[in-house]
Amino acid sequence: MIELPFAESYKIKTVETIRKSSRKEREEWVAAARYNLFNLKSDQVFIDLLTDSGTGAMSNRQWSEMMLGDESYAGASSYYKMKNAIREIIGFEYFLPTHQGRAAENVLFSSLIKEGDIVPGNSHFDTTKGHIEYRKAIPIDCTIDKAFDTTALHPFKGNIDLEKLESVLKKYPRERIPLIVVTVTCNSSGGQPVSMQNLKEVYSLAKRYGILVFFDSARFAENAYFIKLREEGYADKSIREIVKEMFSYADGMTMSSKKDAIVNMGGFIGFRDEQLWKKAQTFNIMFEGFITYGGMSGRDMNALAQGLYEGTEFDYLDTRIRQVAYLGQRITDFGITVQKPYGGHAIFVDAKRFLPQIPKEEFPAQTLAVELYLEGGVRGVEIGALLADRDPVTRENRYPELELLRLTIPRRVYTNNHMNYVAVALANVWEKRDKIKSGMKIISEAPIMRHFTVELTRVNGLK
Numbered sequence: 001m002i003e004l005p006f007a008e009s010y011k012i013k014t015v016e017t018i019r020k021s022s023r024k025e026r027e028e029w030v031a032a033a034r035y036n037l038f039n040l041k042s043d044q045v046f047i048d049l050l051t052d053s054g055t056g057a058m059s060n061r062q063w064s065e066m067m068l069g070d071e072s073y074a075g076a077s078s079y080y081k082m083k084n085a086i087r088e089i090i091g092f093e094y095f096l097p098t099h100q101g102r103a104a105e106n107v108l109f110s111s112l113i114k115e116g117d118i119v120p121g122n123s124h125f126d127t128t129k130g131h132i133e134y135r136k137a138i139p140i141d142c143t144i145d146k147a148f149d150t151t152a153l154h155p156f157k158g159n160i161d162l163e164k165l166e167s168v169l170k171k172y173p174r175e176r177i178p179l180i181v182v183t184v185t186c187n188s189s190g191g192q193p194v195s196m197q198n199l200k201e202v203y204s205l206a207k208r209y210g211i212l213v214f215f216d217s218a219r220f221a222e223n224a225y226f227i228k229l230r231e232e233g234y235a236d237k238s239i240r241e242i243v244k245e246m247f248s249y250a251d252g253m254t255m256s257s258k259k260d261a262i263v264n265m266g267g268f269i270g271f272r273d274e275q276l277w278k279k280a281q282t283f284n285i286m287f288e289g290f291i292t293y294g295g296m297s298g299r300d301m302n303a304l305a306q307g308l309y310e311g312t313e314f315d316y317l318d319t320r321i322r323q324v325a326y327l328g329q330r331i332t333d334f335g336i337t338v339q340k341p342y343g344g345h346a347i348f349v350d351a352k353r354f355l356p357q358i359p360k361e362e363f364p365a366q367t368l369a370v371e372l373y374l375e376g377g378v379r380g381v382e383i384g385a386l387l388a389d390r391d392p393v394t395r396e397n398r399y400p401e402l403e404l405l406r407l408t409i410p411r412r413v414y415t416n417n418h419m420n421y422v423a424v425a426l427a428n429v430w431e432k433r434d435k436i437k438s439g440m441k442i443i444s445e446a447p448i449m450r451h452f453t454v455e456l457t458r459v460n461g462l463k
């Protein structure tokens with residue numbers, strides 16, 4: 001008897017054609033895009049691993065929910081469907097819909113953060129950091145040191161270092177720390193999970209200092225999956241039980257539903273406390289829309305509610321996260337260093353180790369992203385110095401410890417044959433890595449969140 005192999009927990013009903021291109025075409029396109037892969041047209045890309053945000057495939061049930069959407073301005077049934085799903089799965093009584101995750105941050109932070117405030121957390125996501133710094137407040141990264149060594153094996157590299165956190169809480173007065181943001185899973189440190197133990201300890205520390213804890217929850221279900229697999233005492237618990245316990249250690253949450261709720265657009269803020277919810281309502285009405293739709297169509301709220309149920313099913317998560325690990329293993333087999341253990345939504349290639357000859361001032365991860373695109377039409381994304389941006393005060397470039405090329409896998413979209421293709425394309429670049437002698441330089445950039453629109457050129461002047 002042979003043990004039955006793993007197979008995906010769904011089959012495919014609708015397909016979308018993708019097109020290959022020639023290297024010559026790609027050379028022209030990427031130069032015209034000023035070496036910023038965000039500027040490419042999607043049909044210039046064969047396999048798109050730019051992001052897993054809003055790029056997932058909805059299920060037949062989600063599509064059927066679209067038809068049932070209630071487009072009433074106020075009090076739509078779709079709002080209540082979403083409310084019930086949030087109460088049932090997350091456990092929060094109060095919520096505000098928003099059009100996406102950063103909108104949730106904008107609304108919440110408008111009601112909580114003022115100039116000069118301190119917001120500790122675990123490697124804040126770029127939009128989170130942007131929204132904090134835009135308010136002239138300061139995010140402080142308290143992630144454990146192990147997270148910054150791509151080869152160190154630690155089951156929960158998203159964890160907060162409690163000593164670092166407590167020293168921040170001691171150093172600043174309570175009035176200057178409006179909240180702690182815990183990102184689950186931690187996107188910026190490689191899609192790495194936070195353990196239940198850590199969530200619990202952060203919460204009890206915060207409560208001792210009288211400070212709110214909000215989860216940046218885009219990938220909360222993937223975090224729960226890792227807790228089930230890696231943390232003692234959780235193997236026999238269901239994903240939903242784990243999710244409920246996770247959120248019992250938070251006062252609220254911001255959510256980009258484009259991730260674990262498997263919709264193309266949407267978000268929300270969840271609250272335990274009625275007063276905080278009320279305080280944020282005004283900003284929701286100003287920036288997003290009335291509190292029962294907040295920038296979302298009724299049909300989208302329906303699909304989101306259904307997505308919350310599907311996104312917290314074990315078999316779905318198992319299919320997804322095994323595919324990420326499959327890509328990670330294929331790449332590792334070629335001798336390339338990636339962040340380990342493999343994360344929940346992406347494989348992060350260590351660009352400093354891949355291209356040690358490229359100085360950090362020449363953006364090694366962006367250089368690698370461009371080379372991978374040229375090789376196979378695969379679009380990844382830089383998670384390095386471009387993303388880290390300039391210091392808002394000194395305007396100096398900030399160089400993070402890690403220069404990563406993120407290969408982000410959309411949910412339920414690509415097959416493992418696509419993953420093989422990506423791994424081989426990267427391996428071909430690896431073979432030729434010594435020929436890559438120099439990197440990129442900036443021609444123009446925006447004052448904040450520059451990576452989306454930055455224009456680059458090759459340092460050596462060649463096309």
Ligand SMILES: *Cc1c(COP(=O)(O)O)cnc(C)c1O
Nearest residue numbers: 100101102125127187216218256
């Ligand atoms: C995507 C994301 C956000 C922002 O959400 P958008 O829907 O893209 O606006 C915030 N935090 C984390 C951790 C994310 O992954």
